[in-house]
Amino acid sequence: MTEERKSRRSFIQTILAAVSGLLAISPFSEIVRYLRSRGSAGSIRQKIANINDLPPNNRLVFTYPITGDPEKDKDPFRKFLLIKLPDGTLKAYSMVCVHLWCLVDYKPERLQIECPCHGSIYDPETGVAFKGPAAAQPNKTLPEVKLEVDENGDIYAVGVVGVIGYGKEAAGS
Ligand code: FES
Structure with a gap:
């Protein structure tokens, strides 16, 4: 075996050992609990836009729950x-x-939500991935924000269903 192969093999063994160690000390439910706390919005009610701010077949990005701390508000788990x-x-x-936690975006010209990293595509009506690696996972649905619209057309976020980074399916875990 060449030196290069030996070193590659040793690198892979180190990674596998680290992953198994992590799984041993962090049961799956602990990981989900961590993700839930990082992306937790509870039932915070926050105005995010007015209905007239957004033409049909369009999107805007919002931070939720917003903290006022620029560092915290930059967290992709709040986007x-x-x-x-x-x-x-x-x-x-x-x-x-x-x-794998890249940031997706809505593409009006194709009427779909796309991930730039490995090509996952989500249905904007449901948040369910139907193409790419995300579609092959058991948890394939983007966590969804519950919305309310008042009589003035103001749109409020009032909570999130699912675990950010892990999926809407994890809502009950
Ligand atoms: S991170 Fe989105 S497809 Fe891989």
């Missing part, structure tokens, strides 16, 4: 898309791809 679908329906999702 969400508010999408107005062509028929006027409002939807809001976490921007964190459930594959």
